[in-house]
Amino acid sequence: MHPIILASASPRRQDLLTMLGLEFKVIASSFEERAKLDPAAPPAEQVVTTARGKAEEVFRLTASVPETADSLVIGADTIVVLDGEVLGKPADQAEARRMLKTLSGRWHQVFTGLALLHREKTLTAYEMTRVHFRPLTDREIDAYLRTGEPMDKAGAYGIQGLGAIFVDRIEGCFYNVMGLPVPRLALLLKEYGINLPEVKTLVGTGD
Template identity: 50%
Template sequence: MEHQLILASGSPRRKELLEKVSIPFTVVVSDVEEKVDPALSPSDIVMSLAEQKAAAVAERFRDSVVLGSDTVVVYGGEILGKPADEEDAKTTLAKLSGKTHQVLTGVAILHQEKKIVFYEQTDVTFWPLTDDDIEEYVLSGEPMDKAGSYGIQGLGSLFVKEIRGDYFSVVGLPLSRTARELKKAGYIR
């Protein structure tokens, strides 16, 4: 039995990913004020944020299946959020230069009393970056609204030497696992 699927995210990247696999859905942006317990692990934080987003929308659309998602970049156990400004972006990119970091994307699928919550982790290794590489990239504006100060689907792809795990999870939604979970729960065919 199919239900209306709602993506609880204003992310154009998540919207594009779901459109690629022809899963019908509508978008309702979650306006939840995100609350994070800093004592939690990065994986628990990302799952909690995904669930908070989905729950805020699910309260208003009781009969729909609501999909929430959140992505964090982790290096050395520290979550690297969206940059505060250009200097912050430069500092983050310099930190990631030549190193491997983790991208965790949490997913929550809520429907009435049912709840499926999981995360995927992908290891991303950057080439060593020069100051000019970083400067040019920051001037492009691309890193300013991205966790970890880069977008793997854009110019940031030029920094990526290797990835281990789900590429789409780094973009913002682990498509294959999400579709499998929706199918297993009977929400899509």
């Protein structure tokens, strides 16, 4: 099995890879090209472009090093989209409050792009999930902001944390909203000869 490198510092993505039984190394990418992307480009194109940019940056750093030359690099990027507006990570509490008030009582979309790079081939894909928030009160929003949870998350909420209390409906992959669409990733990994049930069994038995 190819050594795996996750080009992300996201604790959620790391937790999900660990849940799948994968051993991996984290080399966070500093790539951030969203400001250079065409804002009129479809959200799916934006996340795939950014995910690939993250993976390519880390791939260039590792491909010439013997210990990591055969590594499979995984890049991912997640955005929240409401009425065509991309909601990334909030810059401050005021922006986080605005995002949450806008999401209140409405459907939005979560897109995650995936890019898997190896010296033999590159694969990209994306996943989209629809999420609905129940109506939120100003008191609930302010209390949530005080937890600090919204500040490092696209759309200013984390469905795997306290943000889950705001979500009353979801259509599509739950893990995609966390930032890593696990079923889609599993299909891509199979293209590199990595079968997740077999990996999990080997890890679990200690073989």
